[in-house]
Amino acid sequence: MSADPAREGVRRHPSVTDPAARAHQAAYWRANIRYLAVLLTAWFVVSFGFGIVLARPLNAFRLPGTGYPLGFWFAQQGSIYAFVVLIFVYVVLMNRLDRRFDLDEGDDA
Amino acid sequence: MNVQAWTFLLVAASFALYIGIAVWTRAGSTRDFYVAGGGVSPLANGMATAADWMSAASFISMAGLISFMGYDGSVYLMGWTGGYVLLALLLAPYLRKYGAYTVPDFVGDRYYSRVARVVAVVCAIFVSFTYVAGQMRGVGIVFSRFLEVDVTTGVVIGMAIVFFYAVLGGMKGITYTQVAQYCVLIFAYMVPAIFLSLLITGNPIPQLGLGGTDQASGMALLERLNGLQQELGFAEYTSGTKSTLDVFMITAALMVGTAGLPHVIVRFYTVPRVRDARLSVGWALVFIAILYTTAPAVAVFARTNLLANVSGRPYADVPEWFHKWEATGLIGFDDRNGDGLIQFVGPDAVDADGAPVQNELRVDNDIMVLANPEIAGLPDWVVGLVAAGGLAAALSTAAGLLLVVSSAVSHDLLKRTFLPRISEKGELVAARLAAGAAVLVAGYLGIHPPGYVAQVVAFAFGLAASSFFPAIILGIFSRRTTREGAILGMVAGITFTGWYIVYFALLHPELNNARNWWFGISPQGIGTVGMALNFALTWTVSRFTPEPPAQVQVLVDLIRVPRGAGAAHEISA
Numbered sequence: 001m002s003a004d005p006a007r008e009g010v011r012r013h014p015s016v017t018d019p020a021a022r023a024h025q026a027a028y029w030r031a032n033i034r035y036l037a038v039l040l041t042a043w044f045v046v047s048f049g050f051g052i053v054l055a056r057p058l059n060a061f062r063l064p065g066t067g068y069p070l071g072f073w074f075a076q077q078g079s080i081y082a083f084v085v086l087i088f089v090y091v092v093l094m095n096r097l098d099r100r101f102d103l104d105e106g107d108d109a
Numbered sequence: 110m111n112v113q114a115w116t117f118l119l120v121a122a123s124f125a126l127y128i129g130i131a132v133w134t135r136a137g138s139t140r141d142f143y144v145a146g147g148g149v150s151p152l153a154n155g156m157a158t159a160a161d162w163m164s165a166a167s168f169i170s171m172a173g174l175i176s177f178m179g180y181d182g183s184v185y186l187m188g189w190t191g192g193y194v195l196l197a198l199l200l201a202p203y204l205r206k207y208g209a210y211t212v213p214d215f216v217g218d219r220y221y222s223r224v225a226r227v228v229a230v231v232c233a234i235f236v237s238f239t240y241v242a243g244q245m246r247g248v249g250i251v252f253s254r255f256l257e258v259d260v261t262t263g264v265v266i267g268m269a270i271v272f273f274y275a276v277l278g279g280m281k282g283i284t285y286t287q288v289a290q291y292c293v294l295i296f297a298y299m300v301p302a303i304f305l306s307l308l309i310t311g312n313p314i315p316q317l318g319l320g321g322t323d324q325a326s327g328m329a330l331l332e333r334l335n336g337l338q339q340e341l342g343f344a345e346y347t348s349g350t351k352s353t354l355d356v357f358m359i360t361a362a363l364m365v366g367t368a369g370l371p372h373v374i375v376r377f378y379t380v381p382r383v384r385d386a387r388l389s390v391g392w393a394l395v396f397i398a399i400l401y402t403t404a405p406a407v408a409v410f411a412r413t414n415l416l417a418n419v420s421g422r423p424y425a426d427v428p429e430w431f432h433k434w435e436a437t438g439l440i441g442f443d444d445r446n447g448d449g450l451i452q453f454v455g456p457d458a459v460d461a462d463g464a465p466v467q468n469e470l471r472v473d474n475d476i477m478v479l480a481n482p483e484i485a486g487l488p489d490w491v492v493g494l495v496a497a498g499g500l501a502a503a504l505s506t507a508a509g510l511l512l513v514v515s516s517a518v519s520h521d522l523l524k525r526t527f528l529p530r531i532s533e534k535g536e537l538v539a540a541r542l543a544a545g546a547a548v549l550v551a552g553y554l555g556i557h558p559p560g561y562v563a564q565v566v567a568f569a570f571g572l573a574a575s576s577f578f579p580a581i582i583l584g585i586f587s588r589r590t591t592r593e594g595a596i597l598g599m600v601a602g603i604t605f606t607g608w609y610i611v612y613f614a615l616l617h618p619e620l621n622n623a624r625n626w627w628f629g630i631s632p633q634g635i636g637t638v639g640m641a642l643n644f645a646l647t648w649t650v651s652r653f654t655p656e657p658p659a660q661v662q663v664l665v666d667l668i669r670v671p672r673g674a675g676a677a678h679e680i681s682a
Binding site: 022028029040051053056068079088090091105 | 175180182183186187191194197198317319320322329330332347348353357360364387388390395398669670
């Protein structure tokens with residue numbers, strides 16, 4: 001429970017001792033934050049934007065080819081589809097980023 | 110076979126399956142018990158998360174609520190799915206990398222404080238019990254109607270089953286049972302939805318049927334429903350009546366609450382790698398989205414059926430299902446004008462001379478999904494299947510929550526706080542005892558339920574949003590966040606939110622309307638304000654208190670990169 005090995009591991013970890021490793025990690029983190037900013041903006045726009053704040057004006061239009069008022073569609077269908085897509089886009093982007101920065105996990109973790 | 114025989118058969122068969130799986134996969138170690146040995150594949154974990162997540166509220170209550178609320182019901186649809194984006198992007202990968210067993214574990218280590226850990230444990234138990242209360246009412250409703258036993262007996266049967274597999278199997282048993290439960294519940298949800306969609310719109314896919322054409326009238330289905338609603342004095346279905354601000358706040362509280370619910374977060378400790386954690390959130394949302402995009406279609410089908418077939422009909426020739434639900438007290442007809450017809454009308458209804466018409470029919474939101482197959486005249490086996498699905502949804506969630514409560518007690522309170530010397534075997538015994546005690550409390554709450562399923566559950570989200578979410582997010586994304594900030598933030602957030610909910614929902618239900626709410630924010634949406642308060646306090650206090658020790662800051666750096674995520678384990682910084 002005192003977990004001294006883990007504590008020692010933390011102290012000796014390259015991200016503490018090696019400035020180059022620290023800079024490398026900081027760059028990785030900045031790239032991650034940029035992805036998050038873009039994806040969370042999309043998340044906010046489809047749900048809170050189109051589905052709530054703009055729902056009434058959008059209801060004047062129909063989703064082409066269907067009987068859905070557009071704002072209603074975003075609130076009860078479209079936003080959910082968008083959420084699914086956003087997560088999978090994130091998964092792909094992050095897997096690529098992990099490899100590019102050589103910070104990914106092995107296949108046998 | 111009649112409805113009851115089919116129900117017995119399908120419910121018994123599904124229960125036998127769950128118990129079989131629980132025995133097959135029972136936990137041998139604390140690691141098995143808390144995080145299923147950390148070896149679950151992302152797809153299976155996604156499915157288990159979906160079952161864990163989709164509760165009696167999603168299965169039984171939600172479509173009924175949407176059916177009554179129309180557009181306003183979107184708060185549940187967006188709120189209970191949008192949170193998964195936050196979970197995938199902001200929480201799951203980092204918590205998986207950290208690799209603790211429980212949420213209070215992370216909070217306690219990140220904030221280098223026993224007090225923070227205990228505060229988090231108390232929040233976790235509080236949130237989980239609020240949520241369990243909602244599930245147990247769902248179980249009671251299903252049993253009371255379909256097995257025609259009284260609610261108390263029904264709850265006792267349900268608790269015995271949950272006790273058996275949560276206590277024996279721990280997380281490992283629960284995970285594989287939940288995979289089976291997901292299959293049962295989604296099949297049970299989709300079959301009647303597809304039948305109804307075919308009957309009403311001629312399109313077998315409910316999501317397309319909802320945007321399709323009503324076969325009876327040749328109009329777009331939603332347009333016909335809007336017409337029916339207005340004819341009978343209800344608000345237009347696709348527009349809603351809540352204020353935009355309140356819809357915004359409730360949606361945000363549910364989203365953030367989803368991401369902060371301990372029984373959901375803990376699921377992402379069960380996969381082997383960080384990238385599996387990300388992927389399994391994606392799969393979880395796919396499985397959830399299947400039900401959540403179907404629910405609004407079911408809501409519209411049910412509403413259209415009810416308005417077109419029940420309203421204006423003589424009470425003497427209502428079908429059998431009506432009387433069965435009447436017996437449970439969940440449908441009520443009061444012939445106020447003595448004409449023998451069922452006037453089911455909204456607040457703005459007027460007759461041909463312009464005189465107001467009184468509503469005579471009371472339909473409990475919670476029965477819409479369960480009654481739907483009968484209202485539409487679907488075969489008996491479909492009705493039985495829906496009962497089995499509803500039970501799968503309620504029991505899987507209850508089991509997940511009980512596990513959180515038991516691990517909060519045995520791991521966070523005993524092992525990590527008060528009895529650090531407890532042996533692994535002792536911890537496992539304590540976990541099982543705690544699960545047993547939690548089952549009893551949950552059973553009591555099921556017999557004396559405090560409100561509508563979805564409403565009670567929505568409060569749990571407000572509490573989760575205002576307590577855990579800011580502490581975890583800031584713990585990962587801001588190195589400078591200190592224990593003083595986090596503790597004050599959590600206590601203030603949950604106290605404020607809890608007080609607002611208790612004040613309006615329990616102490617002064619007569620004041621519980623938009624005129625008395627702060628800025629028109631309902632108790633369901635107040636969690637968003639509580640969360641903002643928590644964020645602001647945590648951030649500010651952290652700037653004025655000594656910065657966290659170097660080891661903790663290094664730990665935050667390590668959480669941020671995937672490499673080196675071992676199995677879930679205990680670290681102390």
